[in-house]
Amino acid sequence: MLTREVIVPALPIIDLEGFPLDAAKRDGIAGALDRAFREYGFCVVTGHAVPVDVRKQAFAASRAFHALPDDEKRAIAVNEFHRGYIAPKTSKIVTSSVDKVTKPNLSESFMMMHPVDAGDPRFGTPLQGPNQWPMTLQDFRSAVENYYKALDTAARHLTQLLARALGQPDDSFDRFFEHPTVYLRLLHYPPIPQGAEADLYGSAPHTDYGFMTLLAQDDIGGLQVRATESQGGGWIDVPYVPDSFVVNVADLLSHWSGGRWPSTPHRVLNNRSGKDRYSIPFFFDMSMETVVEPLHAYAPGVKPIAGPKDKPGPVCYGDYVMERFNRNYSYRGGAGDREELAGQ
Ligand SMILES: O=C(O)CCC(=O)C(=O)O
Numbered sequence: 528m529l530t531r532e533v534i535v536p537a538l539p540i541i542d543l544e545g546f547p548l549d550a551a552k553r554d555g556i557a558g559a560l561d562r563a564f565r566e567y568g569f570c571v572v573t574g575h576a577v578p579v580d581v582r583k584q585a586f587a588a589s590r591a592f593h594a595l596p597d598d599e600k601r602a603i604a605v606n607e608f609h610r611g612y613i614a615p616k617t618s619k620i621v622t623s624s625v626d627k628v629t630k631p632n633l634s635e636s637f638m639m640m641h642p643v644d645a646g647d648p649r650f651g652t653p654l655q656g657p658n659q660w661p662m663t664l665q666d667f668r669s670a671v672e673n674y675y676k677a678l679d680t681a682a683r684h685l686t687q688l689l690a691r692a693l694g695q696p697d698d699s700f701d702r703f704f705e706h707p708t709v710y711l712r713l714l715h716y717p718p719i720p721q722g723a724e725a726d727l728y729g730s731a732p733h734t735d736y737g738f739m740t741l742l743a744q745d746d747i748g749g750l751q752v753r754a755t756e757s758q759g760g761g762w763i764d765v766p767y768v769p770d771s772f773v774v775n776v777a778d779l780l781s782h783w784s785g786g787r788w789p790s791t792p793h794r795v796l797n798n799r800s801g802k803d804r805y806s807i808p809f810f811f812d813m814s815m816e817t818v819v820e821p822l823h824a825y826a827p828g829v830k831p832i833a834g835p836k837d838k839p840g841p842v843c844y845g846d847y848v849m850e851r852f853n854r855n856y857s858y859r860g861g862a863g864d865r866e867e868l869a870g871q
């Protein structure tokens with residue numbers, strides 16, 4: 528009998544080895560990241576040095592939060608600084624460069640961001656304000672803050688490897704992350720009902736906006752990454768690898784790389800498990816005033832993801848992200864009476 532071999536592309540799994548200092552080891556890891564990002568814009572990382580307990584406690588905090596009565600969650604509804612509870616049907620990715628999106632995402636989340644004190648000169652400017660915390664949950668805030676700190680450390684180490692992977696000195700991005708814009712989102716996806724329309728997503732196809740995302744997911748599955756034509760098209764399932772993070776390139780890192788690394792569309796479809804899915808993306812973005820100019824020229828035929836009239840050129844992160852938030856989130860009023868959402 529004739530069998531046809533089908534090669535299913537799979538995301539590379541890269542061991543970060545606890546971020547070694549040795550130059551040859553760093554070159555090896557940076558090379559692996561470069562290959563993965565050129566091919567997929569995504570990879571799975573282990574050896575990131577985030578303690579397993581810190582991660583477990585963050586997932587426990589997320590489950591406890593989402594199990595609260597609705598009115599307790601709504602009491603800390605997302606504020607103008609993008610912090611708090613984002614209820615189901617309040618977000619839809621209308622700015623998606625990927626697909627026509629007609630339905631809100633089937634998800635709810637708690638959003639925490641980088642802390643900004645009242646005495647901080649940035650206080651009150653876009654995205655710079657107080658976090659909101661649920662009143663009744665013991666240990667919730669400490670679990671989330673510990674997770675934030677551990678991920679911030681991992682993200683800074685990883686950023687240095689990314690600079691190296693782009694042929695720059697390890698510390699060349701550091702100055703853009705003195706006051707990073709960070710979104711820590713505790714996401715809950717209820718199962719998509721059997722027989723639901725095909726365009727009802729946990730998270731509709733989208734790209735992330737800023738620099739990079741480190742995502743922890745549970746073992747339910749459902750995250751998919753869009754394959755290129757040369758990979759056979761369609762969607763690649765992201766595997767569940769215990770204690771790993773899924774890392775992806777967002778729009779403005781793609782722009783920084785001159786399109787060498789794509790900002791790859793991805794989506795979440797929780798329609799097979801019949802169970803609730805929990806994930807925690809940590810979006811690690813540059814400070815608001817950062818202006819991103821491609822480090823390398825775009826290759827002929829590669830379309831810039833960002834820039835004036837889609838021409839490669841400088842893009843200010845704060846302008847880029849606020850334009851998207853104002854259009855995607857109904858609480859910001861930008862989308863009229865539609866219920867809106869976004870990727871971060
Ligand atoms: O929950 C996931 O697995 C992915 C979430 C995501 O892509 C996002 O929030 O931008």
Ligand SMILES: [Fe+2]
Nearest residue numbers: 734735793870
């Ligand atoms: Fe995303």
